[in-house]
Amino acid sequence: MRQVVQTDGRIKCWGRVLEAGGKYLRVVLLEDGETVHNAFFDRHFRETENES
Numbered sequence: 001m002r003q004v005v006q007t008d009g010r011i012k013c014w015g016r017v018l019e020a021g022g023k024y025l026r027v028v029l030l031e032d033g034e035t036v037h038n039a040f041f042d043r044h045f046r047e048t049e050n051e052s
Helices: none
Strands: 001-004 011-017 023-029 034-042
Touching: none
Parallel strands: none
Antiparallel strands: 001 011, 011 023, 023 034
16 A cells, blocks of 8 residues: 655555555555565554644
8 A cells, every 4th residue: 555665775665455444554664575574454544634
């Protein structure tokens, strides 16, 4: 749904998981774009918020 590259090169990605009641999952990838650093449901994410 959204993807943001942090200043340290890590990539934050968000997606909606319908099977989890429509919650948004944030996955943080390392610089290689494949290795998962962290993943969690982001209860503060809104589809309309500005990227920062």
